[in-house]
Amino acid sequence: MKIGVFSVVDHYPQELPRTVGQYYAELLDSAQLAEEVGFDSFWIAEHHFHEYGAIPSPAVWMAAAAARTRKIRLGVGVSVLPFHNPITVAEEYAMVDVLSGGRLEFGAGSGYLKHEFGGYGVSLEEKHARFDEALEIIERAWSGERFSYRGRFNQIDNVQLQLQPVQQPRPPILIATLRHEAAREVGARGYPLLTIPYAQSPGLHQLTEMTAEFRAAWTAASHGDPSRTTLGCAVHTYVSSSAAEIEAHAKPSIERYVRTRLYATSRPYDVLQEKELIACGNPEQVTKVLKDYERAGFNTFLTIMDFGGMDHQAVMKSIKLFGREVLPAFRD
Known part of the structure; x- marks a missing residue:
């Protein structure tokens, strides 16, 4: 275990x-x-606008943790995908994987707290569709390929990340x-x-x-x-x-x-x-x-x-x- x-x-x-x-x-x-x-690992959560959680950007804290540690794996539990541009998420967590020498555990979730959706101006009814689009884009971005994407919420033209994760074919993705x-x-x-x-x-x-x-x-x-x-x-x-x-x-x-x-x-x-x-x-x-x-x-x-x-x-x-x-x- x-x-x-x-x-x-x-x-x-x-x-x-x-x-x-x-x-x-x-x-x-x-x-x-x-x-x-x-x-084996150390994880933190992403939350917004409430005492429930004081880290709105886990990747920033994880970069600091990467500098303080050498072998423990570093996890986000979870990145709330409907709130963010998926290309930004892919780039930021690729940086964490690079800075940590390939120790990223990427937990992804669709969110559940009504006040967070209100703060971001995102409809709760759209969360699953937004999550699915974002996850697909992140995986494609981490593949190293150049790609375009036409979705309901994301329009991406001919993009290729210059920064790729250390772990290949990609860091572990877990869903909460x-x-x-x-x-x-x-x-x-x-x-x-x-x-x-x-x-x-x-x-x-x-x-x-x-x-x-x-x-x-x-x-x-x-x-x-x-x-x-x-x-x-x-x-x-x-x-x-x-x-x-x-x-x-x-x-x-x-x-x-x-x-x-x-x-x-x-x-x-x-x-x-x-x-x-x-x-x-x-x-x-x-x-x-x-x-x-x-x-x-x-x-x-x-x-x-x-x-x-x-x-x-x-x-x-x-x-x-x-x-x-x-x-x-x-x-x-």
Whole structure:
């Protein structure tokens, strides 16, 4: 199982004294530490106009992270394609791949937050069509070919990117979804999958059904062995050997995070723990949750370590302990 760190970069300027600049610096420290203790990847999200996420342009932060790290893979989870010119997206993330020496993981999504679509003047009803056009253009741009494109939203004349990604034929492209029917579609199209279980899923049983449906659609569409592609989930994680620290750090941070979410099913901390939609506990308890996700069909587990305004030192301590006590259980 591949294991990474993911941050939504949820920021609470009305509640906490941390500035955005301080947060960015803390994230860079976290990425560097994650590499040192053996995580496979470090991911950040793109969000706009709300405390839900403080990074509107992930490629900029990822370029800084590329300079601070050497081997950990760097992921965007996700680039919201309907908001952007796809040629610009292709160029910016090609730069990230070049600056990182070929470490880009490109997560793509169509978006879901109404206020973000309003801010960009994009219709929610058009998001799937815009996403499909943008993804096709990005893939063609990364192929190195000279091409033209005539679509509903994009008109491109005889263009060829002068900057190409290091990874060939292109960097990994993963598609994010929260729904079973969308997971089937992603599998049928032959793309790796990312999901955040706590947002909509009732529990691990339904997630097991989702991964099975993805693999069935993948196989039916003749994409080869589905076990060779990425099936990833991002789960809020805090690990400590102290029950008092878990109570002091994880519980209030989860409660703040859930209280301010704009789309997720709102459930209490204890319910999320019981259903294993979060992984907060001692190393043995957290290891068990990861093993359960592995049995549910996931082969990539992204730990959301920094959430709800959690103290940075608590985040760093959790990353260190996870690296020392949990990661070895998933290494050959």
